[in-house]
Amino acid sequence: MSVEQAVRAGVPVPAAGRVRRRRVRPGMLAAAVLLGLILLAALAPSLLAGGSPTDTDPVHALQAPGGSHWFGTDQLGRDVFTRVVHGTRYSLAIGAAATGAGVGLAVVWGLAAALSGRFGDAVLMRATDALLALPGLLLALMVVLIAGKGVLGTTIAVAVGTAPGFARVVRAQALVVRRSGYVESAVALGVPRPLIVLRHVLPNTLGPLLVLATVTLGASISTGAALSYLGLGAQPPTPEWGAMLTEGQGFLDQAWWIALFPGLLLVGTVLAVTVVGRHAQARAEGRAAS
Amino acid sequence: MAVPHIPAAIRAVTARIGAAVLVVWGAATCAFLALQLIPGDPVSAIVGSNALVGAEQREEIRHHYGLDRPLALQYGSYLKKLVSGELGDSYQLQQSVSSLLAEQIGATAQLALWSSLVAVVLAAAVTVLTSGRSRWPRRVSTAVELIVVSTPSFWLGIMLLTVFSFRLGWLPVSDSGDARSLVLPVITLALPIAAVLTQVMREGLLGALEQPFSLTARSRGLAEHTVRSHHALRHAALPALTLTGWFTGTLLGGAVVVENVFARSGIGRITLQAVSDRDLPVVQGVVALSAVVFVLVGALVEVLYVVVDPRLRKGTGVAAA
Numbered sequence: 001m002s003v004e005q006a007v008r009a010g011v012p013v014p015a016a017g018r019v020r021r022r023r024v025r026p027g028m029l030a031a032a033v034l035l036g037l038i039l040l041a042a043l044a045p046s047l048l049a050g051g052s053p054t055d056t057d058p059v060h061a062l063q064a065p066g067g068s069h070w071f072g073t074d075q076l077g078r079d080v081f082t083r084v085v086h087g088t089r090y091s092l093a094i095g096a097a098a099t100g101a102g103v104g105l106a107v108v109w110g111l112a113a114a115l116s117g118r119f120g121d122a123v124l125m126r127a128t129d130a131l132l133a134l135p136g137l138l139l140a141l142m143v144v145l146i147a148g149k150g151v152l153g154t155t156i157a158v159a160v161g162t163a164p165g166f167a168r169v170v171r172a173q174a175l176v177v178r179r180s181g182y183v184e185s186a187v188a189l190g191v192p193r194p195l196i197v198l199r200h201v202l203p204n205t206l207g208p209l210l211v212l213a214t215v216t217l218g219a220s221i222s223t224g225a226a227l228s229y230l231g232l233g234a235q236p237p238t239p240e241w242g243a244m245l246t247e248g249q250g251f252l253d254q255a256w257w258i259a260l261f262p263g264l265l266l267v268g269t270v271l272a273v274t275v276v277g278r279h280a281q282a283r284a285e286g287r288a289a290s
Numbered sequence: 291m292a293v294p295h296i297p298a299a300i301r302a303v304t305a306r307i308g309a310a311v312l313v314v315w316g317a318a319t320c321a322f323l324a325l326q327l328i329p330g331d332p333v334s335a336i337v338g339s340n341a342l343v344g345a346e347q348r349e350e351i352r353h354h355y356g357l358d359r360p361l362a363l364q365y366g367s368y369l370k371k372l373v374s375g376e377l378g379d380s381y382q383l384q385q386s387v388s389s390l391l392a393e394q395i396g397a398t399a400q401l402a403l404w405s406s407l408v409a410v411v412l413a414a415a416v417t418v419l420t421s422g423r424s425r426w427p428r429r430v431s432t433a434v435e436l437i438v439v440s441t442p443s444f445w446l447g448i449m450l451l452t453v454f455s456f457r458l459g460w461l462p463v464s465d466s467g468d469a470r471s472l473v474l475p476v477i478t479l480a481l482p483i484a485a486v487l488t489q490v491m492r493e494g495l496l497g498a499l500e501q502p503f504s505l506t507a508r509s510r511g512l513a514e515h516t517v518r519s520h521h522a523l524r525h526a527a528l529p530a531l532t533l534t535g536w537f538t539g540t541l542l543g544g545a546v547v548v549e550n551v552f553a554r555s556g557i558g559r560i561t562l563q564a565v566s567d568r569d570l571p572v573v574q575g576v577v578a579l580s581a582v583v584f585v586l587v588g589a590l591v592e593v594l595y596v597v598v599d600p601r602l603r604k605g606t607g608v609a610a611a
Contacts, residue, residue, distance in 0.1 A: 027433070126312065126316060127316065127320070129312075129313055129316065130313055130316025130317045130319070130320050130581075131317075131320060132535065133313050133314075133316070133317050133535075133580075133581050133584045133585070134317055134320075134539070134577060134580060134581065134584075135538075135539035135540070135542040135543035135580060136539060136543055137542075137543030137544075137546055137547070138542065138543060138546070138561065138576065138577065138580060141546070141561065141562070141565045141573075142321065142324050142325075142565075142573065142577070143324075144565060145324075145325070145328055145565055145568065145570075145573065146324060146325075146327045146328050146329070148329075218440060222440075222442045225442060225444075226442055226443075226444055226547055229442075229444045229547075230546070230547070230550060230562055231566070232565070232566075242444075245444065245445060245448060248448075249448055249551075252448065252451060252452050252456050253456045256452045256456070256457075259445075259448050259449075259452065260449070260452075263442070263445030263448065263449065266442060266445060267437070267440050267441050267442070267445070270440040270441075270442070271436065271437060271440040274436065274439070274440055275436070
């Protein structure tokens with residue numbers, strides 16, 4: 001249908017190209033393959049890179065990428081490829097754990113807001129407003145102050161940073177679910193309130209949230225690495241990508257590869273997670289619409 | 291016509307100011323409460339590793355900063371000071387927090403304003419140029435946007451430094467005071483924002499081109515590019531405006547990263563320093579400052595909405611003002 005026809009009919013028509021979907025795109029396939037490799041590197045890094053990520057070899061320090069060292073060596077002669085591969089699990093674990101904890105926190109927060117009456121709802125939602133008024137990174141920095149530096153502190157910080165946004169989604173969804181026919185029926189049947197929340201409200205609230213969490217996972221991985229880069233997360237000699245970048249930044253004039261490869265892997269990971277996440281989101285929305 | 295609007299306008303403005311004050315108060319309170327949760331004695335954060343400070347001097351320091359008073363009183367005086375713009379003294383820098391922030395805000399504001407300008411112009415240009423009938427420019431642009439959005443700004447900054455400062459030697463490595471040292475930080479901060487803006491504006495632009503007013507504009511004989519840049523782009527700007535909160539937050543958070551990558555002075559630099567040193571008054575000050583900035587930018591956007599979209603002018607108070 002042309003634009004003119006659509007206007008005459010008074011029907012908003014999606015732009016051409018947005019109607020077609022559900023064909024596996026090459027980009028999606030590449031992202032899935034990359035994600036598979038990244039997961040392999042996180043779970044079994046020794047399969048991809050046999051050596052130790054922390055063994056130093058000062059004789060072969062600062063060697064450019066080549067046959068024996070694919071990604072070169074750093075200032076202590078450690079193999080950058082091995083370090084990058086072994087570092088995958090830190091970034092992935094921080095991002096995944098933070099997103100999971102953020103969702104958990106948001107479920108409690110959002111459900112409490114949706115189910116606790118007008119006053120409780122107002123207080124909890126104004127609290128998310130106040131937290132959302134702060135830049136995410138600033139909020140994360142404040143949490144690092146409380147939870148302490150290091151991998152655990154960083155994970156908690158990223159989790160708290162994502163929770164307010166998630167909490168609003170949970171609340172909105174829970175309000176919809178609460179007014180739905182099946183919850184009404186359960187109330188009419190005399191099902192106890194906690195059981196209704198657990199059995200009906202919670203599962204139906206979680207669906208959209210999980211999709212949102214997948215899309216946010218990339219950002220969480222990125223924020224976690226940023227905190228490590230700023231010196232607050234994983235500490236050297238841990239082969240975490242953000243920490244490797246900090247180390248590499250001191251050698252940019254002579255050995256660009258130390259900083260290039262951890263960042264490249266970080267971009268690849270965030271990209272793959274985002275593409276797969278958006279695909280899941282599009283599918284979920286398509287299903288909801290039909 | 292204007293007379294019946296005035297009460298509504300006053301009510302709208304009062305409600306908005308009230309909401310703004312509430313957000314700032316909430317953020318400041320969250321900061322106050324959060325910093326009470328920090329384990330350890332704040333006096334230890336003040337004296338640092340100075341072993342010569344005895345128990346008596348510790349008590350003196352505690353009294354000087356008012357840390358020996360009940361929590362409710364501390365909170366009360368914190369709020370009272372906040373209202374008068376007084377933010378206490380830094381634990382580490384022998385300086386009041388307000389003068390410290392005043393000193394540093396110029397560099398960060400310069401970075402943030404240039405970055406917003408570059409991001410908005412770049413996003414608008416890319417949106418208009420890739421909104422044609424041909425699908426390929428859009429596909430390429432979409433792929434590039436996705437990659438840029440996925441690129442952490444600290445790594446982008448490091449790579450720009452490697453190429454343009456270390457390899458090619460075109461731009462200074464760190465802040466040298468002249469305008470050239472601003473180029474790479476601005477690009478680093480602007481590119482990811484521009485990518486997100488482009489994604490949102492393209493959706494808006496494609497939607498607007500299907501609206502009746504686009505058809506009207508075309509039927510009046512306007513060239514396609516005029517329809518796009520004069521009529522449809524305004525509508526594409528509306529969804530982008532709703533991102534302002536995110537935008538401001540990204541600029542402030544990004545400043546922390548970018549100022550540290552490029553060793554520039556500014557609010558971001560002292561924020562990280564304050565977090566590392568547990569310099570709590572500075573952290574509280576930065577939180578209060580960013581909440582105020584958030585609220586001010588939000589108010590500015592409310593006005594911009596009406597400027598961009600004439601349909602919103604009724605009953606908002608802005609028309610009456």
